[in-house]
Amino acid sequence: MSTSKISECVLEHKPCTDCGECNYCDLDETKICDNCMECIEGNQEFRAIEVSDIKYE
Helix, strand or coil: CCCCCCCCCCCCEEECCCCCCCCCCCCCCCCCCCCCCCCCCCCCCCCCCCCCCCCCC
């Protein structure tokens, strides 16, 4: 009997659904996102992520 491990999404706290959203890194197009947070500017008084689009389901 084999047990399969369910991997966790690197972008959200949920199981990975192989949606492919993590295949794109804003800083390096050849890198798969690993949630390193380098895309958020460091050494600032506050950190922010620019929202470019909001999608409603």
